[in-house]
Every structure is written in structure tokens, then in C-alpha cells.
Amino acid sequence: MSKPQVLIIGCGAVGLLQGYYLSSGADITYLVRPGRKPAFVGPKHLYSYKDDQLYTFSNYRLVDSIEEISGETFTFVLDTLDGNTAQSEGGTATIAAVGNLINEKQNSGCFVVYAGIGLDIESHYTRVMRIESTRLFSFVSMLVHQPTPRISIPDEADRSLTAKADLLFAYLDVNVGVIAFDTQPQLTTKLESIYNTNGKLVVQRVPAFVAPWFMSINMLHFMTWKIDGYRPFEYLRGNTELWSLMVRAQTEILSLPRFGWTGWVLSFVVKSWAAEKLNTPLINGAKPMKLEEFNAFHHGRKVVKQDIRALEDLEKEGEKVAYICLVPKESFKTKFYTELSKEDFSASASDYVRSTS
Known part of the structure; x- marks a missing residue:
């Protein structure tokens, strides 16, 4: 039986890492900016601080326009844009285009999980994507970053591995990869059914009253x-x-x-x-x-x-x-x-x- 499909907006550090763990339970497609596909072609190497291991991720698809995937069915969209980018002119255009996709008939059950932070960010999404708030909830990712001299490599890390890494990450205790604000429990359950398939990291729920x-x-x-x-x-x-x-x-x-x-x-x-x-x-x-x-x-x-x-x-x-x-x-x-x-x-x-x- 074929896997469900997940669309991830952005193939930066958060998107790439979360796509890796989602890929055990879903086929992953990344929506990236026009002309940027070559930069994100796999394989990509992901270093875990806690495991001191390097993981390889290559089984994903890259698209740079919604037209490439119009008519396809997706279980959910994981939006990794930060709150300022999501509310910028370019970010708004991107999520509006994704809104067109998830408003297609075959995607009536598709929902959106977003990372952006802002006082009225959820209203921005519902308005721009033309969806009800019942199809939307927010998440916080485990910690992940691209290689940078601003973040030191721990003494216990194998530097032969960190030198090869396209990104480095630390999952949260205990084995938490995603924190979901549980404002839509049925949707969180659907996220868990795919995410937890990886067998290593899980989704942690935060009570709905905390979210606002x-x-x-x-x-x-x-x-x-x-x-x-x-x-x-x-x-x-x-x-x-x-x-x-x-x-x-x-x-x-x-x-x-x-x-x-x-x-x-x-x-x-x-x-x-x-x-x-x-x-x-x-x-x-x-x-x-x-x-x-x-x-x-x-x-x-x-x-x-x-x-x-x-x-x-x-x-x-x-x-x-x-x-x-x-x-x-x-x-x-x-x-x-x-x-x-x-x-x-x-x-x-x-x-x-x-x-x-």
C-alpha cells in the first residue's frame, strides 16, 4: 500500500530534519523557492548530537511551484516558515498558493501544521489560505541548525562526522521530535500516526489552553x-x-x-x-x-x-x-x-x- 503524502514548505534546517523523520510514514515533497531546487538535492547528512551519529536523507521530492503538484492528495502540510516570513509579501503569496492546493476537492481532509510565531498568526493563515481554524494547529521543532562557527562542537562529538553534516540537531527529552499544541486533537492524532512510525522520536502534546x-x-x-x-x-x-x-x-x-x-x-x-x-x-x-x-x-x-x-x-x-x-x-x-x-x-x-x- 502506498504511503500518504506530506508537503513541507521550506527545505531549510527544520524542514529537512522533520522530513527525515516523517519519511518513515509518508512520501515527502518539499516546496522551495523558484530556482532553488539544485541547492536541496539529496543526499543530505544529518548529525545527531545525542546519538553522535550521521544520518542520510535522500528519499524526497522537490518542487518550486504548486502547479507541479496540483491534483495530488496530501494528508497534511508542514509549514516551516517563521512568523515574519509567513506574513511577508513573498510568504503570504506562498501560503496562498498552498491554500489553493488544499482547497482542491481531493484535499478536503488535508490540514496545516505551522511553525510561525506571532500574535495573530493563526488568523493570518486562515484568511490567506481560506480554511477554517479547525484545519490548523502550531508546532515547535526539536533544535536544529546548519553548520556555523557560532555554535561550538561538543568535545564528545566525532568531528569526522560533524564535518560531513549538512545540519546538526538535538532532539528533546525524552525522544521528542515535535511539540504539538493540541488545539485540534483529532489532527494531532493523524500527525502522530505518521510521525511516530519512525520508531525513534515522537510527537509530544501540549494542552490547548497553553497555546494562546x-x-x-x-x-x-x-x-x-x-x-x-x-x-x-x-x-x-x-x-x-x-x-x-x-x-x-x-x-x-x-x-x-x-x-x-x-x-x-x-x-x-x-x-x-x-x-x-x-x-x-x-x-x-x-x-x-x-x-x-x-x-x-x-x-x-x-x-x-x-x-x-x-x-x-x-x-x-x-x-x-x-x-x-x-x-x-x-x-x-x-x-x-x-x-x-x-x-x-x-x-x-x-x-x-x-x-x-
Whole structure:
């Protein structure tokens, strides 16, 4: 019996790695930018920090237009675009084209799993793709990056293997490859039925009530850590002034009316200890890779536009409802812009960071 088909938007680090693990249970097709197919032709070599092994991935198809696969049936679409790219002109055009595909009759059961982060990112997808929110949920990938001198190779790694790697990754404890926000349980089950076929890594579900606010708090933590220079986490925790500002901002975010009574209750609970608990399992789970180095490379550079946009949207939301969201006037925001300007980043939201992708 033939395998189901999965379409992955983007063949970068996240897309390539997740495609490898999905390929045990599905035929994988990547949608890439026009003219970029030669760069992604396999085989590709994937190095696991935790296993100290190199895996080879070549059984996938590349397309650079939806017209090439129109009429075909897909079980789901995995969209690896970050939130800023997904909302850009080019990203919007891409997901609109994919929307045309999944609105074809044979794809009535097809759903979308997306990685992008943003305050109203789900509304963007439903509007642009012309689908109901019941066909959509978000995910977080295990940690993965292309080779870069910005992320050190652990002493215990076999450098003859890392030298051959097209990407390097660390799955999450215990053997988690994908974290799914369980807002659509039936769809999550379908994802699990394909993903878990690989026999190594699994999908971990996060309760639906966490989904609306979790990534907003994460963006706050990432950018606060950036202000501290992405040193080891204990330095950020020991920066009393900055840590206190972050906890205040965290409370204000959760108190926003859009997060309802759940957010209001959590604003009294999710304090300093919770900020530690949200970060330390990931720090320990990333080992032997250093999470501070990964975050500096990924959230400090590669997807920093997404993270900044998410925080600025929260600030605008706070202003709309007369909150002082993110303590903007003389404390957190001032410090934030000051620190970023040291790196030759613009203090303007419209051109916040030079493209590093």
C-alpha cells in the first residue's frame, strides 16, 4: 500500500530534519523557492548530537511551484516558515498558493501544521489560505541548525562526522521530535500516526489552553536573554534588574484581555519560578549542545525579525487596551532598543535587523 503524502514548505534546517523523520510514514515533497531546487538535492547528512551519529536523507521530492503538484492528495502540510516570513509579501503569496492546493476537492481532509510565531498568526493563515481554524494547529521543532562557527562542537562529538553534516540537531527529552499544541486533537492524532512510525522520536502534546500565550512568553524570554548577551542562563537569572523587568512584562502579557480568565489567573501564578521552569528543561535537554549558543544564532539572528515583531504586536495590543505592555516607556523597551543598537541594529521596527537568513 502506498504511503500518504506530506508537503513541507521550506527545505531549510527544520524542514529537512522533520522530513527525515516523517519519511518513515509518508512520501515527502518539499516546496522551495523558484530556482532553488539544485541547492536541496539529496543526499543530505544529518548529525545527531545525542546519538553522535550521521544520518542520510535522500528519499524526497522537490518542487518550486504548486502547479507541479496540483491534483495530488496530501494528508497534511508542514509549514516551516517563521512568523515574519509567513506574513511577508513573498510568504503570504506562498501560503496562498498552498491554500489553493488544499482547497482542491481531493484535499478536503488535508490540514496545516505551522511553525510561525506571532500574535495573530493563526488568523493570518486562515484568511490567506481560506480554511477554517479547525484545519490548523502550531508546532515547535526539536533544535536544529546548519553548520556555523557560532555554535561550538561538543568535545564528545566525532568531528569526522560533524564535518560531513549538512545540519546538526538535538532532539528533546525524552525522544521528542515535535511539540504539538493540541488545539485540534483529532489532527494531532493523524500527525502522530505518521510521525511516530519512525520508531525513534515522537510527537509530544501540549494542552490547548497553553497555546494562546505560551509562545508570546517565550518570545519575551528569548529577547530578554538576547539583551543579556546570550550568556549561560545562570547569568541572565542573576541579572536582577533585567530578570525583574522580564517577570513584570510576563505578568502584563498574561493579563491582556485576549488571553481571558485563563491568562488573568496565570498572571498571578507564572512568576519568576515559572520562568526558570520554562527554560531549564530545554537547556538541559539540549545538551551536549549549548542552548545559549543555539539561541544566539537562531533567535538572536536568524529569526530575530519574527521575535521582535511578536513583541511589538504585544505592545500594540497593550496600548489598544490601555495597558503598559512590556513596560515600554523608561525601562524594558528603552533597555531593549539600547542593547540592540550596540549591534548596529536599527531601532525602527520596519527595518529591525539585517537579513541573516
